[in-house]
Amino acid sequence: MPNTTANNILHAVNGYQDALDHQRELSKTGTDYNEQNGKVANTIASLHPKRLELVVSEIIEDTQSTKTLRLKSKNNFLPPFQAGQYINLFVNIKGTETARPYAISSAPQERSFYDLTIKKVAEGFVSHFLLSDVKVGDHFTSTGPMGTFYHNPLFHGDDLVFLAGGSGIAPARSMILNMIEDTLQHRKTTRKLHLIYASSYEADVIYENELKKLEEKHDFLTITWLISRPTKNYSGRTGHVSAELITELLGDDLETLQEKMFYICGPTSFHDYCAEQLKQLKVKARRVRIECNGPPKHPETLSGWPENLIASDKVQVTIHKADGSQGQFEARVDEPLLNSMERNGYSAENACRSGECSLCRVKVLKGSVFNPAEAHLRSTDEAYGWCHSCVAFPTSNVEILL
């Protein structure tokens, strides 16, 4: 195309001449466009701050073992987030500095607080503290919202299935509230939402009344409740999220089922089980998103875990610091290295605690660690002995360079 034709086309674009005039004007005053870059960076930083200062404004008792902490900003600004994302909450428990990622369970349309719905984990260090010791008015620092577990309207479509296990309902609730809002606002007549919510016991079910009301109100939302360890008189559905159950509930031919978008959220064992069921149904990996926040709870059940090593085994961890000092402590093999380091007074920068951001990288000088698939290690890191300490488990006596 001759240049004159291209120029004519550009000039026909609305606003093109104005932009040229503006640029000409700025160049007369010697404007440095790097200043504009700085402004953009500052705007982005203000929308996505690295650290948030939060205060507990309310504590809601959901079930016997679950509470929701409602957190407001100390400076009246909470950054926007994508439904399904999490924040990493920093805590100091009797002198031990540590952090845990928690999915935001409130809707992104709610701009005045974040809800974190937390279930007490047996032997859980942080969940016990958050559920037993925290009071309204307590202060916390966290990262900004992060994570890639969210609905992408360009690629995920409108036929969405949420497979939630236990407290995995937290991100699913945020996504469902968001999707309901979006469906109503944009009058999306093709939108279909199906939640399959699995809990161990009836008493563990979170948000039951709220979800039932939403299902009654919106015919594009259907919910299946599933209890794996029912009491004698329970009359609802029981069992697990099997391939047969998914086929029966979604009631579509296999081809339609394979085109749906599946979001799996819950404990690691639940992720693995559901992913396997979808694989059996030949659902492509790109149609499945798996929530990833936190290290696997039972690494000893994952493939690649060394034979003959049991979860309660202990090893010696020797820490070498850059200043030449060193220290030693004992750690269980099923505890992430970062957690045991923090309990013993050693810290590494961290944000996601899920193997995604690489901030917690440490070098293994001697010995071996187990890196689960979610560690997302680069092959060069692996080759030179680096690991993501938030999701690495020491499987022999190890020496670590901090």
Ligand code: FES
């Ligand atoms: S804290 Fe992000 S990879 Fe470990």
